[in-house]
Amino acid sequence: MKAVTFARATGVAILLFASGVAAARSDDTPPDSICSVVGTxxxxxxxxxxxxxxxxxxxxxxxxxxxxxxxxxxxSMDDNASKKRDVSAFRRTVGEKGVKADATVFGRFKATGDAKAPYGIDVYSVRDVNELPAAEGG
Structure with missing residues (x-):
């Protein structure tokens, strides 16, 4: 009887741990390339x-x-997005003259109607921002 109870408890613990790991992984959605998003x-x-x-x-x-x-x-970073710490820090980083940064951006993709930049993103969050040296970043 004790062995069955222990086995059930162990099974439940393993299941909860595994689902927690899966949930943690789903938060870190791998970014798409800009090329693939713009291409389609x-x-x-x-x-x-x-x-x-x-x-x-x-x-x-x-x-x-x-x-x-x-x-x-x-x-596009509206006032609500700019109140978020990650977005405001990103905005400050790339707002300086000549500064470029490698970053992952999450937001709503939209058509802008502008011929020069026909697509854009309403930014919800930004992560993994790395300022680039002046010679890098294209």
Whole structure:
């Protein structure tokens, strides 16, 4: 009787541990490439995406680009997003003149109607921001 109870308790503990590990992994969605998202843009418009690229700001416009395919996305960070610590730190980092940073951006993919940057992302969060030396980042 004790062996059966122990086996059930052990089985439940293993199941809970395994589901916890799976849940932790699902939080870290691997980023898509900007090239693949822009290449099949109609599939992504209106959905949330996680992409990684090089961010920079020119004037008041922040973009995320990928030198592999020369694609770029405009990044919109509204007041609500800017209140988040990760987004405000990202904005400060790339807001300085000439600063570029490698970053993973999560947000809603949208068509902008702008010929120069036809697609953009409404930024919800930013992670893994690494400032690049002036010579890097394309």
């Amino acid at each position: 843009a109609q599939r992504y418009v209106g959905t949330t995406v996680t992409v990684r690229g090089v961010a920079s700001t020119e004037g008041k416009v922040t973009t995320l680009s990928d030198t592999q395919c020369a694609a770029s996305l405009s990044l």
